[in-house]
Amino acid sequence: MGIAIYILAFVFILLGVYALIAKKNVIRIIIGIGILEYGVNLLLVLVGYRKGGMAPILANGQSSANLAGRAVDPLPQAMVLTSIVIGLSITALAVALAIRLYDKYGTFDMNDIRDLRG
Amino acid sequence: MGVELVILLLIVFMIISALIAVEASDLLSAVIAIGAAGFALCAIDLLLAAPDLAFPQVLVEIITLVILIRMIMTRQDTSRQTPKDTLRTAMVMLACGMFLIVVFLAVGGMNTSGTIPSFGRPVMGSFDDTGVSSQYLFRCAQDTGAANVVMGILLDYRAYDTLGEATVIVVAILGGYAVLRRIGRKKREVKS
Amino acid sequence: MLMETIVPLMVIIPLGAAFTVVILSNLKVVSRLARIIAPLAIAVNLTLSIWICVYSYYYGDATVWAGRWDGIAGRPIGIELVCDGFARLMLVTINLVAFAAIIFSTAYMERFTTIWLYDSLFLLMTGAMNGVVLSGDLFNMYVFIEIAAISSYGLVAFGTEREELEAAFKYLTLGVIGSTFILIGVTVLYSLTGQLNMTRVARIISLRGISQSPAVILAAASLIGGLSLKAAMVPFHAWLPDAHPSAPAPISAMLSGVLIKAAGVYAVVRIIFNVLGINPYYANVLIALGALSMVIGVFLAIGQWDFKRLLAYHSISQMGYVVMSIGVAAAVVARGGSMMAASLCMLGGLFHMFNHAAFKSLLFLSSGSIEQATGTRHLKKMGGLARRMPLTSFCCRVGALSIAGVPPFNGFFSKLIIIIGLVVAGYPILAALAVLVALMTLLSFIKVQRYALEGPVSEQTNSVRESSWQMGLGMVILAVVCVLAGLALIPLKQYLFDPAGNALLNKAASMKNLLVEAVK
Amino acid sequence: MRGMSIIVRIIVAILGGLVILYGLYVTLTGHLAPGGGFVGGVIIMAGITMMVLAFGGERARELMKEHHCQMLEGFGALAFVIIALLGFFAAGSCFFKNFLPTGKVHELTSGGMIPLSNVAIAIKVGAGLTGIFLALVLGCRSAMFRKGK
Numbered sequence: 001m002g003i004a005i006y007i008l009a010f011v012f013i014l015l016g017v018y019a020l021i022a023k024k025n026v027i028r029i030i031i032g033i034g035i036l037e038y039g040v041n042l043l044l045v046l047v048g049y050r051k052g053g054m055a056p057i058l059a060n061g062q063s064s065a066n067l068a069g070r071a072v073d074p075l076p077q078a079m080v081l082t083s084i085v086i087g088l089s090i091t092a093l094a095v096a097l098a099i100r101l102y103d104k105y106g107t108f109d110m111n112d113i114r115d116l117r118g
Numbered sequence: 119m120g121v122e123l124v125i126l127l128l129i130v131f132m133i134i135s136a137l138i139a140v141e142a143s144d145l146l147s148a149v150i151a152i153g154a155a156g157f158a159l160c161a162i163d164l165l166l167a168a169p170d171l172a173f174p175q176v177l178v179e180i181i182t183l184v185i186l187i188r189m190i191m192t193r194q195d196t197s198r199q200t201p202k203d204t205l206r207t208a209m210v211m212l213a214c215g216m217f218l219i220v221v222f223l224a225v226g227g228m229n230t231s232g233t234i235p236s237f238g239r240p241v242m243g244s245f246d247d248t249g250v251s252s253q254y255l256f257r258c259a260q261d262t263g264a265a266n267v268v269m270g271i272l273l274d275y276r277a278y279d280t281l282g283e284a285t286v287i288v289v290a291i292l293g294g295y296a297v298l299r300r301i302g303r304k305k306r307e308v309k310s
Numbered sequence: 311m312l313m314e315t316i317v318p319l320m321v322i323i324p325l326g327a328a329f330t331v332v333i334l335s336n337l338k339v340v341s342r343l344a345r346i347i348a349p350l351a352i353a354v355n356l357t358l359s360i361w362i363c364v365y366s367y368y369y370g371d372a373t374v375w376a377g378r379w380d381g382i383a384g385r386p387i388g389i390e391l392v393c394d395g396f397a398r399l400m401l402v403t404i405n406l407v408a409f410a411a412i413i414f415s416t417a418y419m420e421r422f423t424t425i426w427l428y429d430s431l432f433l434l435m436t437g438a439m440n441g442v443v444l445s446g447d448l449f450n451m452y453v454f455i456e457i458a459a460i461s462s463y464g465l466v467a468f469g470t471e472r473e474e475l476e477a478a479f480k481y482l483t484l485g486v487i488g489s490t491f492i493l494i495g496v497t498v499l500y501s502l503t504g505q506l507n508m509t510r511v512a513r514i515i516s517l518r519g520i521s522q523s524p525a526v527i528l529a530a531a532s533l534i535g536g537l538s539l540k541a542a543m544v545p546f547h548a549w550l551p552d553a554h555p556s557a558p559a560p561i562s563a564m565l566s567g568v569l570i571k572a573a574g575v576y577a578v579v580r581i582i583f584n585v586l587g588i589n590p591y592y593a594n595v596l597i598a599l600g601a602l603s604m605v606i607g608v609f610l611a612i613g614q615w616d617f618k619r620l621l622a623y624h625s626i627s628q629m630g631y632v633v634m635s636i637g638v639a640a641a642v643v644a645r646g647g648s649m650m651a652a653s654l655c656m657l658g659g660l661f662h663m664f665n666h667a668a669f670k671s672l673l674f675l676s677s678g679s680i681e682q683a684t685g686t687r688h689l690k691k692m693g694g695l696a697r698r699m700p701l702t703s704f705c706c707r708v709g710a711l712s713i714a715g716v717p718p719f720n721g722f723f724s725k726l727i728i729i730i731g732l733v734v735a736g737y738p739i740l741a742a743l744a745v746l747v748a749l750m751t752l753l754s755f756i757k758v759q760r761y762a763l764e765g766p767v768s769e770q771t772n773s774v775r776e777s778s779w780q781m782g783l784g785m786v787i788l789a790v791v792c793v794l795a796g797l798a799l800i801p802l803k804q805y806l807f808d809p810a811g812n813a814l815l816n817k818a819a820s821m822k823n824l825l826v827e828a829v830k
Numbered sequence: 831m832r833g834m835s836i837i838v839r840i841i842v843a844i845l846g847g848l849v850i851l852y853g854l855y856v857t858l859t860g861h862l863a864p865g866g867g868f869v870g871g872v873i874i875m876a877g878i879t880m881m882v883l884a885f886g887g888e889r890a891r892e893l894m895k896e897h898h899c900q901m902l903e904g905f906g907a908l909a910f911v912i913i914a915l916l917g918f919f920a921a922g923s924c925f926f927k928n929f930l931p932t933g934k935v936h937e938l939t940s941g942g943m944i945p946l947s948n949v950a951i952a953i954k955v956g957a958g959l960t961g962i963f964l965a966l967v968l969g970c971r972s973a974m975f976r977k978g979k
Binding site: 001002003004005006007008009010011012014015016017018019021022023025027028030031032034035038041042045046047048049050051053054055056057058064065067068071072073074075076077078080081082084085086087088089090091092093095096097098099100102106107108109112 | 121122123125126129130132133136137139140145148149152155156159162163166167168169170171174175178181182185186189190193195196203206207210211214217218221222225226227234236237238239240242250251252254255256257258259260265266267268271272276279280282283286287289290291293294297298
């Protein structure tokens with residue numbers, strides 16, 4: 001079951017890669033960027049999970065040793081937080097570019113957006 | 119077993135949503151489908167004991183959805199279905215397949231040595247050389263005084279990363295302003 | 311103690327300066343003041359980087375723990391900043407090129423609006439590249455690569471014309487794929503070792519003897535693939551010829567001159583040599599990527615008539631030299647060959663990397679100067695510029711002679727060292743290829759000289775004048791570097807390249823010894 | 831962009847304040863419970879955006895100029911850098927040294943510089959995202975182009 005979970009997470013990421021490479025619509029490419037971000041975040045969360053673990057937040061009256069014995073891995077969660085922010089930033093920039101591309105070309109279709117050759 | 123099954127089903131749901139998002143002919147339904155995948159990810163975060171992540175994930179999700187839906191509603195999509203570039207798609211598929219085979223071996227599909235630890239058993243270490251996380255859990259309250267270990271890592275142990283994260287947002291927003299400028303150049307130049 | 315203060319400042323100064331620019335430019339009273347912050351900050355950074363080089367040469371490498379979380383009993387838990395020889399070489403390169411580019415842009419960017427956005431994005435990109443080369447932590451490196459990449463997406467689109475937006479969007483699309491795979495690689499390595507610190511990850515991988523297990527191969531494939539995409543090695547080069555020419559000229563100089571090195575080649579070399587541990591497979595991958603880029607890049611370049619596009623294709627080709635040569639060094643170490651051949655190849659690769667930063671940035675700056683004067687980038691529409699713009703033409707010639715490998719300029723020496731190194735290491739076919747590519751580069755730049763600088767004066771170039779002194783100064787700095795680097799090879803080798811090569815080779819060798827002991 | 835009906839406006843006027851308050855709460859208790867600077871900043875931005883959508887874009891643009899957002903954003907980011915640099919002057923001088931007393935776990939004043947950093951990040955994220963969100967969603971700038979086209 002664990003193997004299947006990991007492989008499906010990778011399949012999800014590859015769907016994003018497919019959307020970025022094969023699709024020619026600006027909005028769909030932005031969707032693909034979103035899929036990639038979700039996929040990597042998913043992978044990181046899965047990697048840090050401990051079976052039956054609790055959230056890495058020290059409850060009132062709990063000892064640190066107890067927490068260390070029961071909590072899930074906090075470091076991937078910190079990494080995912082950073083990664084979420086990076087994903088939001090890239091999406092914002094991509095949307096800004098898409099808006100300007102629409103202003104200039106009047107379309108979301110990358111087949112029509114090709115002034116550059118080669 | 120229970121949690122694993124639910125997570126598996128949620129990931130399958132995410133994959134189906136992503137497939138709809140990539141292949142649906144209507145852009146609005148594509149955007150809504152990717153929103154569904156995002157909310158499934160939030161549910162997974164909650165199931166995997168990561169409330170710190172579900173929170174920003176849901177917010178980022180909503181912002182992205184609002185921006186994208188607004189963008190689609192106010193603009194006419196004139197894109198047409200073009201004949202598929204079969205060679206390119208086939209090569210991408212081939213590369214993805216090879217990558218998946220490596221993934222299958224790496225997560226322990228054939229049970230060779232040196233694979234990624236199985237799901238639910240992260241390398242956190244206790245007092246041996248491997249694993250840095252249990253030290254965070256042990257020492258965070260004493261070192262930093264933060265009860266939330268994730269925040270302790272984010273803003274104290276690895277605050278330098280967070281400086282980078284903070285800078286990423288500034289960079290993207292400044293870049294967005296730069297791109298959205300009404301006039302980029304002061305005078306029209308002679309184009310080659 | 312001193313180094314612990316200075317090394318983080320290399321990252322903090324540009325970032326802090328960028329945020330200050332944002333604040334000051336929006337205050338009406340002092341908005342003029344904001345223009346001088348960027349050159350000032352970069353100048354301070356350049357001085358500090360040279361000082362770090364000299365100081366570390368006498369007092370050894372420095373490592374700094376952010377927040378002083380160096381842990382108890384040798385089990386570190388924080389983020390490490392490593393300032394070894396390789397990092398120092400990159401620091402000097404980055405800040406040198408950035409200094410020339412920012413001086414150039416004080417005059418060049420006058421024709422754009424909202425220049426403070428440019429200034430702050432430029433500072434953020436420079437600071438992020440400093441962060442990449444100083445980082446001793448896998449995830450931290452990823453974060454800084456992302457900052458550098460995102461700011462470059464914004465800067466490529468800075469002119470907000472049709473081509474620029476299109477190029478930026480394509481660049482962003484491929485860049486996101488690259489970063490995703492880098493993060494996948496980092497995740498896999500973390501899940502295997504439970505560590506993010508490069509030295510610790512490397513140690514655990516060698517001690518457990520899993521350097522060829524499927525999981526490490528998955529991580530290596532993701533990291534090398536993602537970083538080669540950032541470095542524009544040949545199967546992944548599609549974005550570069552669009553993105554680099556579309557940017558404003560100083561940004562083209564920064565992207566081609568240092569970004570593909572800091573965020574691509576530096577990172578991939580660092581990870582292969584110091585994290586995954588070298589073995590023949592990785593070395594062969596590097597050699598294949600390098601040789602392909604070298605040959606295909608120059609073939610694509612030779613038919614170009616757009617000056618900046620031609621330069622961009624040559625970037626791919628020249629970076630091929632660097633990667634191939636470092637790959638050969640890795641191959642020699644991996645099969646236990648002579649250290650002399652390995653260090654010769656390494657010296658050639660690193661020297662060529664430095665030289666490429668100097669001459670390619672110089673060429674891009676002079677192309678910007680020509681474009682501003684004549685309004686065109688098409689070579690056939692230029693002509694006779696040698697008489698109209700003497701300083702720009704002189705600098706352009708220095709750059710062209712350097713990249714073509716004409717003695718006594720720096721490109722000649724580095725290509726010679728690479729070719730000798732390849733022969734000594736036992737790769738005569740690659741050496742022959744390198745000579746062939748050098749000849750084709752020479753031909754390509756003879757074309758540039760013939761059409762742009764010599765020949766009859768066309769109507770478009772009839773009334774042009776020399777560019778302003780700031781642009782001239784920016785180009786002259788790099789031209790002087792091009793000439794001096796060839797002549798002052800011996801001291802440069804002693805202070806810059808030998809520590810850099812040793813940092814890579816010694817760590818790799820010590821990891822190999824660790825592996826041998828673990829197997830015993 | 832025009833505002834919405836009076837009912838919506840009244841509800842949003844009440845709710846918006848509450849949302850912003852909640853954002854502040856999440857920011858300040860980031861070291862005790864899930865949340866933190868980024869989440870708090872985004873929630874504050876959501877509250878502001880909600881009010882802007884309800885009351886209409888023109889009124890908002892009179893109150894909040896773009897350069898105010900940019901300045902606040904730069905200020906928040908600079909504050910975080912300064913927090914990092916303050917470590918140099920503390921006892922174990924090193925950047926990002928947590929120099930403040932860590933206090934008692936589970937109290938609001940615990941965590942040394944963590945709450946301060948959270949506030950700086952919240953200011954930066956809130957201001958920055960508000961600015962770019964208004965520019966993207968309301969099309970403050972790009973709407974002008976389409977008229978010209």
